[in-house]
Amino acid sequence: MKKSILIVKKNSFIYKQKEYLFEQFEEVEKLMSKNREFIIVEEELYSKHFTENIKKSHIYAYIEYKLSKEFHKNNDILYHYQYDRKKSLISIYSIKGGNRLEALSKGSNNIEVIPIQFLIKEIITEILEKNKSDFSCIVYFYGFYYYLELEDNNFHRTFVENDLDILINRINSFGRVDNGKENIFYIDRNIKNKEIITLNDVNKKIKLININCEDLLYEKIYKKQELYTKKVL
Structure with a gap:
């Protein structure tokens, strides 16, 4: 493509x-x-890492909760997350x-x-x-x-x-x-x-x-x- x-x-x-x-x-x-x-x-790329054992069906709700509590939100900031199930590690990234x-x-x-x-x-x-x-x-x-x-x-x-x-x-x-x-x-x-x-x-x-x-x-x-x-x- x-x-x-x-x-x-x-x-x-x-x-x-x-x-x-x-x-x-x-x-x-x-x-x-x-x-x-x-x-x-x-x-600059900002990142935070959280050790949590979360069901797949709950991951989006968890991400939204963390974004609202620990990240500054506005229309210019982009977010991305990665979930390492083996390590029970959730990584959230933000960048302008x-x-x-x-x-x-x-x-x-x-x-x-x-x-x-x-x-x-x-x-x-x-x-x-x-x-x-x-x-x-x-x-x-x-x-x-x-x-x-x-x-x-x-x-x-x-x-x-x-x-x-x-x-x-x-x-x-x-x-x-x-x-x-x-x-x-x-x-x-x-x-x-x-x-x-x-x-x-x-x-x-x-x-x-x-x-x-x-x-x-x-x-x-x-x-x-x-x-x-x-x-x-």
């Missing part, structure tokens, strides 16, 4: 590697499929971008929304050994630095900044838990000025490893789009 992929920034969007203002959407809408995938960038997606969804039949943090996690876990479920990483993509901290393969903390110094200060303002494990810190090798990355707390167990996540993100997004657009219906 043909699908159009749009990268949604705070003040613009990217379609087929060309950037547009939101006011220009009507100019390119006719070129898009009615099936669209939106990748949200430049926004609802108002922008409403405008970019005009004329569509089906939409899919993916925060860039989900793609970064997917790429990192693909290149790691299966037993590496605790890690942190900094990735640079379209002018912004993304910090992801995962524990037991779940998002624990994420930050987004367009200044590397500010990002490092935010990371260092939170203490890392010394759980006796080696904390591996992955740095996108395309990031310049890596020497300014100085981490506090449990540094003796932190190992910096260069990866090529930025290029893999481009490949994952744009090669997938190429496959969709070349498919004959």
Whole structure:
């Protein structure tokens, strides 16, 4: 099925590697499929995890209850949840971008929304050994630095900044838990000025490893789009 992929920034969007203002959407809408995938960038992903053994028929009521009690709700905030039955773990995620997606969804039949943090996690876990479920990483993509901290393969903390110094200060303002494990810190090798990355707390167990996540993100997004657009219906 043909699908159009749009990268949604705070003040613009990217379609087929060309950037547009939101006011220009009507100019390119006719070129898009009615099936669209939106990748949200430049926004922080918030997550909370709850250990609950809940029947499938009660899961939606539980999610609505948690959203009303523990999340700020408005039309611009998007929500998503995952339920790991084996671990009895419910994860709820929120990210800004609802108002922008409403405008970019005009004329569509089906939409899919993916925060860039989900793609970064997917790429990192693909290149790691299966037993590496605790890690942190900094990735640079379209002018912004993304910090992801995962524990037991779940998002624990994420930050987004367009200044590397500010990002490092935010990371260092939170203490890392010394759980006796080696904390591996992955740095996108395309990031310049890596020497300014100085981490506090449990540094003796932190190992910096260069990866090529930025290029893999481009490949994952744009090669997938190429496959969709070349498919004959």
